[in-house]
Amino acid sequence: MLASWPSDDHRSGRRNIVAKDYCVYHADKAANWNCLGCGTLLCQGCFPASPESARQLYCTLCSGNMHFLGVANSMPPFWSQMPRFFAYPLKSNGLMFLVLLAVLTMASGRLLHAHGAVAAVLIFMIVALGIRQGLRVIEFCSQGRSKPPGIAELFDGNSTAFKMLGLAIAYGVMIGIAGRFGMPGIAGMVGLSALLPASIMLLAIHGSLRDALDPIQVIQLAARTGWSYLGLILVLMVTAQGPQQALGLIPAATLVRLKENSPEVLMALLVASSAYFNMVMGSMMGYLLFQHHQDLGIRPDAEHRVAPADNRALEMARAAILVRESRYPDALRHMAGMVADYPGDLPVLEYHHKLLCASGADPDRVQLHTERYLKALFDGQRKNRMTGVLEAACRVVPHYKPKSIALRRALAEEYFLQRQFKPAIGLIGMLHKEAPTSKELPAAYYLLARIYSEGLRDDGKALMILDFLLKHCPGHALSGDIENYRKVIQSLGQPGQAVA
Numbered sequence: 001m002l003a004s005w006p007s008d009d010h011r012s013g014r015r016n017i018v019a020k021d022y023c024v025y026h027a028d029k030a031a032n033w034n035c036l037g038c039g040t041l042l043c044q045g046c047f048p049a050s051p052e053s054a055r056q057l058y059c060t061l062c063s064g065n066m067h068f069l070g071v072a073n074s075m076p077p078f079w080s081q082m083p084r085f086f087a088y089p090l091k092s093n094g095l096m097f098l099v100l101l102a103v104l105t106m107a108s109g110r111l112l113h114a115h116g117a118v119a120a121v122l123i124f125m126i127v128a129l130g131i132r133q134g135l136r137v138i139e140f141c142s143q144g145r146s147k148p149p150g151i152a153e154l155f156d157g158n159s160t161a162f163k164m165l166g167l168a169i170a171y172g173v174m175i176g177i178a179g180r181f182g183m184p185g186i187a188g189m190v191g192l193s194a195l196l197p198a199s200i201m202l203l204a205i206h207g208s209l210r211d212a213l214d215p216i217q218v219i220q221l222a223a224r225t226g227w228s229y230l231g232l233i234l235v236l237m238v239t240a241q242g243p244q245q246a247l248g249l250i251p252a253a254t255l256v257r258l259k260e261n262s263p264e265v266l267m268a269l270l271v272a273s274s275a276y277f278n279m280v281m282g283s284m285m286g287y288l289l290f291q292h293h294q295d296l297g298i299r300p301d302a303e304h305r306v307a308p309a310d311n312r313a314l315e316m317a318r319a320a321i322l323v324r325e326s327r328y329p330d331a332l333r334h335m336a337g338m339v340a341d342y343p344g345d346l347p348v349l350e351y352h353h354k355l356l357c358a359s360g361a362d363p364d365r366v367q368l369h370t371e372r373y374l375k376a377l378f379d380g381q382r383k384n385r386m387t388g389v390l391e392a393a394c395r396v397v398p399h400y401k402p403k404s405i406a407l408r409r410a411l412a413e414e415y416f417l418q419r420q421f422k423p424a425i426g427l428i429g430m431l432h433k434e435a436p437t438s439k440e441l442p443a444a445y446y447l448l449a450r451i452y453s454e455g456l457r458d459d460g461k462a463l464m465i466l467d468f469l470l471k472h473c474p475g476h477a478l479s480g481d482i483e484n485y486r487k488v489i490q491s492l493g494q495p496g497q498a499v500a
Contacts, residue, residue, distance in 0.1 A: 021069065025324065030074035033057075037064020043074075046321070048313045051294065060318040061325065070294035078228050081287060088137075089279035094148040097133055101126055101275050102268040109264025126271060128161040134278040135160045138204035141286020142293060144300045148279060163209040164200070170213055171196055194233055198222045201285050205298060224295050225288055232288050239284070242277035243270060312342060319351060328359050339369075346380060349373045357392045366396045374407050387414045387423075401427060405440040412447055421455040432468070442473045446482055459489050 021031040023043035031041035033049070037059055049057050051068035059066055088094065108122035136149040171192060178188035198221045203212035211217055222229045247255070247270060258266040293300055315338055322331035335352040342348045353373045356366045370393040377386050390411055394400050402408055408427045415424035428444040435441060445465050453462035466486045470479065 032069055032074060034067045034069055035059035035062065035064045036067050038062040046317055048310060048317055060321045068294065070292070075291050078231060078284075078288060078291070085280050085283045085287070088148065088283040089276045091147055093150045094279055097129075097148065097151060098272045098275055100151060101129065102272045105268040105271045106264045109267050129154060130271075130275050130278060131161040131164045133275065134282045135164060135200075135204040137279050137282030138201055138286040138289070141283050142201075142205055142289035142298050144290050144293075158207050160203060160207055163203060163207075163212070166209050167199055167203060167212050171199070195219070195222060197233060197236060197285060198229070201289055204285075205289065205296075221296065225292050228288055228291065232284060235284060236281055239277055239281050242280070243273040246273040246277075312338075312345065312348070316347065316351065319355075323355070328355065331355055332359065344376055346376055346382065349376050353389060353392065357396050360396045363397045366393055367400060370400070371402050371404065371407070374402055374411075375404065378407060378410050383410050383414055386411050387418065405431065405435050405438045405444060409440055409444040409447060412444065412451070416447065416451055416455065419455065421451050424451055442469055442476045442478050442482075445469050446478055446485070449485065453489055459492075462489055
């Protein structure tokens with residue numbers, strides 16, 4: 001049975017109070033496409049189109065324009081990913097980076113008094129690497145990458161670490177100026193502080209200090225991410241306290257001993273914890289950007305890109321939509337057009353055949369298309385599927401047989417292999433009357449003799465058929481095989497004794 005489309009009261013696809021739309025077919029799949037005309041919501045599987053299609057995509061049901069919802073609708077909400085954010089730095093690349101920073105910090109601490117210049121260089125490297133790692137984490141996560149950047153990927157020639165310092169200085173100056181104007185200045189300071197994450201995200205994805213300080217771009221990014229951005233700010237404010245809270249978990253006596261005996265170890269712990277929470281915050285900002293990458297023009301990683309446009313798959317999906325709407329005549333017309341466009345495509349021919357047989361309204365078309373579909377299966381070496389196609393057609397057109405004798409012989413061979421001897425004989429048993437001049441007759445009747453002998457144990461009929469072939473088809477390429485097979489039957493027992 002063909003599936004039916006859900007009732008119209010489910011057309012919107014909304015299933016719960018969360019701000020997410022679900023596919024009208026699948027209550028557990030988020031929608032990727034929305035019709036601006038009738039409001040139908042479809043997942044990518046039900047509407048396998050590319051948002052980068054050069055032509056305007058239309059709704060199958062009402063011909064309205066289809067709008068791509070992006071991954072924001074299909075991704076889990078930001079707040080539900082907290083465990084993932086805090087686990088992100090603990091992946092292999094993140095752990096290697098934390099170890100590297102800890103080692104450099106301890107080295108700089110030990111060299112600080114004896115080799116101050118070298119220690120200063122190491123400290124600068126630690127700060128630059130920490131900044132660069134945080135920005136690269138934002139960039140990677142904004143593209144949907146699941147792993148932190150490797151150490152080698154921090155050295156790509158982009159001087160965003162220096163630009164980040166410039167961004168911090170610029171915001172510091174602006175906040176300092178705003179603080180001189182009383183209550184309005186305080187409001188300005190709060191607003192600037194709230195926009196700082198947006199500037200950092202712009203710097204991470206564009207690598208440009210100019211873009212990061214462009215008030216229009218900064219405000220646009222905050223506006224496009226909406227309420228999620230406000231939630232991000234609150235979470236960042238809490239997470240930024242992480243390094244101090246982490247050190248607070250160490251007993252006070254232990255901290256005192258470390259400070260007195262191994263200050264470089266204490267400093268390494270502080271730097272590593274700061275870098276850890278820096279990556280956590282970077283993954284949060286990157287995830288928010290990835291949720292809105294379509295609107296922000298961010299190109300996702302290859303793993304998360306929508307597959308290139310496949311017009312055949314989309315047209316097949318349109319037929320499935322029409323079927324679910326019980327619009328069978330429209331679906332048949334649509335599939336007839338697809339058969340014309342893709343005459344040798346087996347999935348297209350298969351679906352068209354299923355529709356024709358399910359509707360049962362046009363026996364003549366069933367016969368015509370079944371012959372075409374069987375030939376495609378035969379040519380494509382898919383003979384094991386032929387008997388099922390024939391049986392489906394026979395439910396609409398009883399006693400249907402293909403006109404092609406080659407197809408009948410192929411079908412009979414399949415039935416013989418399945419040990420269904422009666423339908424095999426029905427296909428080729430009367431060819432000496434139906435197609436006496438066919439080139440396929442000798443091979444078909446040789447098969448018929450095998451069916452009687454090996455399948456039905458009726459060697460008498462088998463010998464009659466073989467004698468008929470030797471008499472009426474002398475000199476045929478199979479004559480030697482026919483003669484040898486006749487001798488084998490005669491040598492194995494008395495002819496004419498059928499076994500039920």
